[in-house]
Amino acid sequence: DAGITQSPRHKVTETGTPVTLRCHQTENHRYMYWYRQDPGHGLRLIHYSYGVKDTDKGEVSDGYSVSRSKTEDFLLTLESATSSQTSVYFCAISETVAGVFSTDTQYFGPGTRLTVL
Amino acid sequence: GQNIDQPTEMTATEGAIVQINCTYQTSGFNGLFWYQQHAGEAPTFLSYNVLDGLEEKGRFSSFLSRSKGYSYLLLKELQMKDSASYLCAVRGLYGGATNKLIFGTGTLLAVQP
Numbered sequence: 001d002a003g004i005t006q007s008p009r010h011k012v013t014e015t016g017t018p019v020t021l022r023c024h025q026t027e028n029h030r031y032m033y034w035y036r037q038d039p040g041h042g043l044r045l046i047h048y049s050y051g052v053k054d055t056d057k058g059e060v061s062d063g064y065s066v067s068r069s070k071t072e073d074f075l076l077t078l079e080s081a082t083s084s085q086t087s088v089y090f091c092a093i094s095e096t097v098a099g100v101f102s103t104d105t106q107y108f109g110p111g112t113r114l115t116v117l
Numbered sequence: 118g119q120n121i122d123q124p125t126e127m128t129a130t131e132g133a134i135v136q137i138n139c140t141y142q143t144s145g146f147n148g149l150f151w152y153q154q155h156a157g158e159a160p161t162f163l164s165y166n167v168l169d170g171l172e173e174k175g176r177f178s179s180f181l182s183r184s185k186g187y188s189y190l191l192l193k194e195l196q197m198k199d200s201a202s203y204l205c206a207v208r209g210l211y212g213g214a215t216n217k218l219i220f221g222t223g224t225l226l227a228v229q230p
């Protein structure tokens with residue numbers, strides 16, 4: 001299994017407060033991703049990183065920001081949490097950009113369950 | 118637009134075979150993945166197809182037809198521990214980055230004794 005940890009694993013917070021979730025990897029993989037998973041929607045990409053200080057938006061990036069100052073850490077910040085951001089957040093990593101015959105599989109961390117009251 | 122369809126739920130009997138279908142319409146195609154996700158856990162990688170045909174891995178096989186935008190995951194000799202959600206994900210070409218995955222909503226498989 002890929003060495004990926006997420007912290008915290010569970011968090012309850014109140015509307016309007018800032019929240020930061022951390023993803024840490026020990027695989028030295030270049031790509032890191034943040035997803036959220038909600039019933040009826042499947043996994044949706046929030047932001048991703050293709051290297052230190054290189055990040056880009058996914059399909060549901062509004063209300064979220066990310067930072068990657070080291071290869072091993074990718075932080076997801078909710079500047080002012082809202083109830084609609086109650087979800088399970090998964091971090092994933094992959095090694096390289098896919099080539100024609102490269103699987104470049106994404107491996108997932110254990111997830112963080114966030115509740116915004 | 119991007120769309121991936123899978124059945125929401127399926128039920129099967131221990132020891133039997135079950136086929137979970139996935140159809141997709143995406144902007145470009147650069148591979149299809151199947152993941153297994155037990156309740157409360159992370160998705161784990163099962164299989165990858167990029168060329169047409171069948172890929173076999175033990176009890177699990179995955180098939181792809183790119184011309185039909187269709188894949189299936191075949192689970193043989195079902196065990197109770199196979200009760201889980203099965204996620205279909207397509208890697209396409211979105212906004213210049215080729216490794217983004219689009220996920221279906223998953224198929225919840227219940228294996229009964």
